[in-house]
Amino acid sequence: MRIDLIGRWLMHLAFPPVCRGCGERFDIFKTPDPLPLCPDCLARWESVVQRRAQQGAQGMPQALAESGCRAMFSRVTYHPGQKQLAERLLLRAKDHRDRPLFRFFAEDMRLPLWQLLEQYGDATKACIVFVPRRPEAKQRAGHDQGEQLALALGDALELPVVCALQHRRGTSAQKQLAAAARAENAKSSYLPTKHAAKLRGKTVILVDDIVTAGTTLAAATSLLLEQGAAAVVAATVASASPDIPS
Numbered sequence: 001m002r003i004d005l006i007g008r009w010l011m012h013l014a015f016p017p018v019c020r021g022c023g024e025r026f027d028i029f030k031t032p033d034p035l036p037l038c039p040d041c042l043a044r045w046e047s048v049v050q051r052r053a054q055q056g057a058q059g060m061p062q063a064l065a066e067s068g069c070r071a072m073f074s075r076v077t078y079h080p081g082q083k084q085l086a087e088r089l090l091l092r093a094k095d096h097r098d099r100p101l102f103r104f105f106a107e108d109m110r111l112p113l114w115q116l117l118e119q120y121g122d123a124t125k126a127c128i129v130f131v132p133r134r135p136e137a138k139q140r141a142g143h144d145q146g147e148q149l150a151l152a153l154g155d156a157l158e159l160p161v162v163c164a165l166q167h168r169r170g171t172s173a174q175k176q177l178a179a180a181a182r183a184e185n186a187k188s189s190y191l192p193t194k195h196a197a198k199l200r201g202k203t204v205i206l207v208d209d210i211v212t213a214g215t216t217l218a219a220a221t222s223l224l225l226e227q228g229a230a231a232v233v234a235a236t237v238a239s240a241s242p243d244i245p246s
């Protein structure tokens with residue numbers, strides 16, 4: 001038996017793996033390397049993905065379209081406050097650096113993202129940039145879910161991740177603001193890092209966990225284009241919809 005497999009078993013014995021959707025424990029002797037979701041939750045996830053695809057609702061929020069972003073991809077629609085599977089997984093990703101979960105999201109998004117890249121940009125000259133969360137929030141959670149998603153996508157798509165954006169200190173949290181103030185706040189919230197120079201002529205996949213009104217992604221897109229990126233396509237795990245699902 002391979003050493004890494006033994007190591008993983010020992011780790012599973014110390015930290016029994018559970019389904020991130022329903023909390024059910026996996027029998028690691030039956031499935032030594034389980035997915036982060038049990039078969040029932042996986043089927044539910046796939047039906048949420050299907051529903052999103054059937055809606056054909058890949059249209060961009062207006063703010064994002066106006067920023068010059070070429071296309072936007074979200075894997076699922078989620079309904080805040082409904083405590084459904086997508087929301088549970090997103091909350092988990094926000095609070096825990098759960099690498100298997102980020103890997104799951106990345107593998108799940110890999111193919112449609114690759115198609116988007118080929119359609120709207122240059123896949124041979126592409127890189128991934130994430131929207132960083134506020135330093136206080138990152139410190140509180142111990143990680144940045146956008147960064148973790150970007151790293152997992154970098155592995156899945158075999159593309160470099162560039163830390164091109166940073167938060168300007170002293171800006172307000174977006175969720176505490178009204179819509180108009182959000183757009184202004186988002187614009188002044190980010191600065192390019194010294195690595196932003198690497199984006200010149202590149203197609204950028206701009207990654208975040210969730211998109212709501214698109215003002216944050218729009219502000220980040222404008223900044224990346226100013227830094228010389230050839231094209232920006234935005235990708236999120238979920239887009240928030242206030243409508244209650246039928």
Ligand SMILES: [Zn+2]
Nearest residue numbers: 019022038041
């Ligand atoms: Zn489950």
